[in-house]
Amino acid sequence: MSTFAKVVCCLVLVLGVANGQGLKVGFYERTCPNAEAIVNEVMTTVFKEALSLSGPLLRMHFHDCFVRGCEGSILLNSSTHTAEKDSPPNLSLRGYQVIDRVKAALEKKCPGIVSCADILAIVARDSVVATGGKFYNVETGRRDGNVSSLSETLTNLLPPTANITTLIAGFSAKGLNVIDLVVLSGGHTIGTSHCSSFSNRLYNFTGKNDADPSMDPKYVKELKKRCKINDQTTLVEMDPGSDRKFDVDYFTLVTKRRGLFTSDQALLKNTVTSAYLTAQSNNGGSTFGHDFGVSMVKMGRIGVITGSAGQIRKFCYKNN
Template sequence: MSRERRPPLALALAVAAAVVGVLAAASPRAEAELQVGFYNATCPIAEGVVFAEMHAILHEDPTLAPSLLRMHYHDCFVQGCDGSIMLRSRRGTAERDATPNRSMRGYDAIERIKARLETLCPLTVSCADIIAMAARDAVYLSKGPWYGVETGRRDGNVTVAEYAENDLAPPDSNIVDVKTFFSVKSLTAKDIVVLFGSHSIGTSHCEAFRKRLYNFTGAMDQDPSLDAGYARQLRKLCPRRHGGRGRRTKVPMDPGSGFTFDLSYYRHVLATGGLFQSDGSLLHDAATRGYVERMANASSPDEYYQDFAAAMVKMGRTDVLLDSLGEVRATCGVFVD
């Protein structure tokens, strides 16, 4: 989707700043479903508020954009897009306590947006929908595409760390493993290669790809599919004996374009094999490799933007809770009594 088809920032900010009057009651629906504009009757300023808050949040800390995009993926892949990733457990057994989520950032940003909406439209906009809208706005504010986000999700109240451990593809996955993880969510090979393009923004810690540099097969070797020059750069950043440095070092997933949502990720993967083994695995399947090659050589991002929008909308429909299935929490991280 071309960048021209997006709302001007001034308009979004003006809508978000408007004083809320009497909100019309929601029209009854014959069948529960996600839809663009779900809150038009019950909280018509919802998207404007989310966008305005996201604009302020990313102005304060632009590094949160990839984290908030990643949060939507991690939420949807574990029990569906139900906001359960936000729930806090006193026993350390929630999704956010799982290994794949320990480096997750942005929980406070979602709570900030939620608190603003609660003052305007109490108990109306779900945390799951806020996460979905924030992910879209993170992409847009990183110079990526704008697309319509379907809303109407309800929040889930079950959160289990083990589910996140089991349902999220680790960064050292091969293409067979990646396709298995995604197919369980009814996502295709094309969806995989399109959604992996989100690695165009953000960074990673050394531990996520250290095995690829120093012990790929268990024989103290390096992944032979990794470009030698790129591997040397990574070894300098992430030495074998790191003494804790690897937990602090942040390596861009798309060098030179870490805060711009564009096609350079595909050029990077094609030229070097990418940062993660799962990135490089896209070159080991005919369908995904063909897409990588086409995007790496594309003169315009328009096709990719359209594909990304479609894939995000599709992922956002994963096992959603509608109507009486689920709840709307006042605070995203706190269980309803």
């Protein structure tokens, strides 16, 4: 082999590794050419019925990827309630039946071909588009894992109470940088949260019956009307007024000290993330749509299973 050929070969190998270890856009082009169209057909119907599921379904992909990688373990059931979906951070997720519905449609047309992990990635993208976000190409080729552990969520999922140091370290551990952190946090532009995820900021924040001083006092007052002490059930919009619209309002709210979570407000504590927040807020989010797609694709490469490893589940909620 010539020196030039060796260099080209090495570059191809390096690019292959960088491109998600075997993932590629159009992975099912030959085996199930209409895979994404089938997913979109189901999701179009679902979102006509319940656009409110867009936020939870987007989060489901994120929560899957941060625990064991993007391999569908979030979807597995456990008779002993010890799976990822049984963990406190995941109890607010909704839409598992939608994933089952998509899987059934794909199995009817292309049995044993499309993984549940890929379904999560495609559905997340369709959730963004359905709420007005920018379309991005999803890399596919993931296979499904066969292990789901509640305990692993507690050490891998970042809590809404995380400070900026914890957030940066947690993202870095998954191969994501500070730009990915602030961009993906922008996913909070759609969806809701239980009061219990942020009530610590409203009541007795420092043990003196006070609220988080980093939060706009008027916003605190508004939230207290919705969330009483120890409220575990009430849902509050993460982006008030446009929680079903994928827009730049989230960044504007955070810059005004109206981020719902400690982890939202923490983005003002770093020069890079703070600068991005301010820039997107001031310019109408001119690059956010594109940036979000880039970071989602990057996140979708975390810990993937490809090739002959893992399995292609027939039903997403149980192993074959």
